[in-house]
Amino acid sequence: MVVVEATKDEATVLGDAEISAIGGLLADRARCRVLMALGDGRALPASVLADEAGVSRSTASSHLGKLTDAGLLLVETHGRHRYYRLAGRHVGELLEKLTQIAPAQPVRSLRDGNRAAHLRAARTCYDHLAGRLGVAVMTSLLRRDLLTGGDGTVDAHDPIAGYGRDAEYTVTEAGWAFLGDIGVRVPDGTRRLVRYCVDWSEQRHHLAGRLGRSLLDRFLDQGWLAHRDRSRSVKVTDAGTAVLAEKFDITWKT
Amino acid sequence: MVVVEATKDEATVLGDAEISAIGGLLADRARCRVLMALGDGRALPASVLADEAGVSRSTASSHLGKLTDAGLLLVETHGRHRYYRLAGRHVGELLEKLTQIAPAQPVRSLRDGNRAAHLRAARTCYDHLAGRLGVAVMTSLLRRDLLTGGDGTVDAHDPIAGYGRDAEYTVTEAGWAFLGDIGVRVPDGTRRLVRYCVDWSEQRHHLAGRLGRSLLDRFLDQGWLAHRDRSRSVKVTDAGTAVLAEKFDITWKT
DNA sequence: AAAATGATTCGCCCGGTGTCGAATCGTCGC
DNA sequence: GCGACGATTCGACACCGGGCGAATCATTTT
Numbered sequence: 321m322v323v324v325e326a327t328k329d330e331a332t333v334l335g336d337a338e339i340s341a342i343g344g345l346l347a348d349r350a351r352c353r354v355l356m357a358l359g360d361g362r363a364l365p366a367s368v369l370a371d372e373a374g375v376s377r378s379t380a381s382s383h384l385g386k387l388t389d390a391g392l393l394l395v396e397t398h399g400r401h402r403y404y405r406l407a408g409r410h411v412g413e414l415l416e417k418l419t420q421i422a423p424a425q426p427v428r429s430l431r432d433g434n435r436a437a438h439l440r441a442a443r444t445c446y447d448h449l450a451g452r453l454g455v456a457v458m459t460s461l462l463r464r465d466l467l468t469g470g471d472g473t474v475d476a477h478d479p480i481a482g483y484g485r486d487a488e489y490t491v492t493e494a495g496w497a498f499l500g501d502i503g504v505r506v507p508d509g510t511r512r513l514v515r516y517c518v519d520w521s522e523q524r525h526h527l528a529g530r531l532g533r534s535l536l537d538r539f540l541d542q543g544w545l546a547h548r549d550r551s552r553s554v555k556v557t558d559a560g561t562a563v564l565a566e567k568f569d570i571t572w573k574t
Numbered sequence: 575m576v577v578v579e580a581t582k583d584e585a586t587v588l589g590d591a592e593i594s595a596i597g598g599l600l601a602d603r604a605r606c607r608v609l610m611a612l613g614d615g616r617a618l619p620a621s622v623l624a625d626e627a628g629v630s631r632s633t634a635s636s637h638l639g640k641l642t643d644a645g646l647l648l649v650e651t652h653g654r655h656r657y658y659r660l661a662g663r664h665v666g667e668l669l670e671k672l673t674q675i676a677p678a679q680p681v682r683s684l685r686d687g688n689r690a691a692h693l694r695a696a697r698t699c700y701d702h703l704a705g706r707l708g709v710a711v712m713t714s715l716l717r718r719d720l721l722t723g724g725d726g727t728v729d730a731h732d733p734i735a736g737y738g739r740d741a742e743y744t745v746t747e748a749g750w751a752f753l754g755d756i757g758v759r760v761p762d763g764t765r766r767l768v769r770y771c772v773d774w775s776e777q778r779h780h781l782a783g784r785l786g787r788s789l790l791d792r793f794l795d796q797g798w799l800a801h802r803d804r805s806r807s808v809k810v811t812d813a814g815t816a817v818l819a820e821k822f823d824i825t826w827k828t
Numbered sequence: 829a830a831a832a833t834g835a836t837t838c839g840c841c842c843g844g845t846g847t848c849g850a851a852t853c854g855t856c857g858c
Numbered sequence: 859g860c861g862a863c864g865a866t867t868c869g870a871c872a873c874c875g876g877g878c879g880a881a882t883c884a885t886t887t888t
């Protein structure tokens with residue numbers, strides 16, 4: 321005869337409702353695909369997420385609403401677009417834990433750890449540069465007044481991601497000279513010249529738009545960066561390290 | 575116009591089905607209560623879990639079946655009882671992550687970390703000792719042949735949790751002498767004298783049964799152990815540390 | 829101002845699943 | 859052996875939640 325003592329401590333009592341609520345959100349494949357598409361911190365518009373999840377716009381909208389209501393996603397309105405991204409580092413970590421458990425853990429645990437680290441260090445986002453490297457480049461340009469703008473709420477020289485309206489960045493005269501110097505040529509086009517993306521893993525802005533793309537293209541063309549396997553993560557070559565140091569005043573470690 | 579490049583890398587493609595499956599399991603309050611009841615690694619029979627979750631036996635049985643099928647729970651049959659426990663460390667960690675996110679994180683993150691650590695170090699399980707301390711005591715007794723038995727598949731002196739049938743532990747003559755020496759008196763009763771529990775957080779056996787209870791009682795009576803706040807975790811006092819070192823050959827660090 | 833585009837809301841359908849009680853199977857104790 | 863007890867299976871019921879298209883709202887573009 322086993323005597324069961326009172327074991328309903330506080331931690332056990334409060335929580336099951338909240339946890340099951342989160343479980344309910346994770347219980348849907350479309351929502352999981354949305355979360356995984358945002359897994360590396362990108363901010364994506366609703367329509368892209370709908371395609372990514374393979375459901376209609378209306379269905380996606382419903383899912384996105386639920387995820388934001390629950391606080392797993394944040395939304396930022398830019399014109400007629402609404403960009404969604406993960407609400408915090410913890411959400412990304414939760415996803416990582418889940419993927420670890422999901423397939424009864426295959427062998428590649430170490431490899432996966434590296435993958436995540438690499439993604440945070442340097443990756444592409446759409447067609448431009450993101451991650452710590454992307455933010456470093458953006459910061460470098462702002463510090464030397466080659467680029468000006470930002471929402472100015474904190475520090476015009478720090479691309480910190482605020483919650484204000486559009487931060488309008490513009491290239492200065494010195495900026496154009498610098499870009500010419502390193503061989504960046506920006507083609508004409510209807511797309512906005514300078515845009516920014518919120519880099520979630522760093523909570524900072526990185527450079528996007530036509531200029532952001534041209535810059536990344538130049539880095540890849542010159543062999544300063546190279547795509548790592550077939551993922552979005554990129555590797556800084558020795559030549560790239562040198563260029564970053566000389567031209568951008570960035571010391572890139574490993 | 576933003577060009578979205580092909581970003582469906584392997585990690586994103588495989589996974590959403592498995593993750594949503596786990597989400598589906600977490601989506602139910604009763605199942606969450608079951609998981610949280612098992613959160614510290616205890617192994618509990620189905621009926622207790624049914625009560626803990628507040629549902630009927632049949633419903634609980636259904637839930638337990640789903641959780642074990644999915645590999646989140648392990649089950650061990652002892653006579654007419656079936657003991658369920660978490661399938662691994664990762665499951666516990668997943669639960670921790672979830673509780674962190676659940677209530678939009680309150681302030682007490684540090685405190686919770688300590689709580690979990692304390693539980694793993696030393697806690698009560700029903701009415702006996704568990705956690706690292708519980709396993710250490712068990713090991714000490716086996717090493718000195720004060721207790722013999724175990725399923726013998728690996729090492730008779732290591733209370734490793736195997737998957738064999740009941741491990742029958744018995745107290746030796748020297749064992750009784752030792753117990754008398756430290757003042758443990760085991761009252762009569764119908765309950766089995768020596769039993770073991772699977773200590774999940776250590777994947778080892780710890781001492782249960784009438785003897786396990788008497789041992790814990792002695793430790794508490796003498797002030798060698800003290801309950802921490804109102805939880806199941808216990809604290810080793812200075813006197814306790816001394817006794818563990820002298821009598822059990824256990825060095826207890828903080 | 830009108831047309832185009834992104835996003836959300838609404839109404840409807842349908843499949844999946846939690847819940848229980850009754851019945852069944854297996855083990856323990858007298 | 860016979861009853862007591864723990865656990866699971868089965869059938870029936872109710873309800874929640876995902877899915878889509880059409881309509882609506884908001885913003886940008888021509």
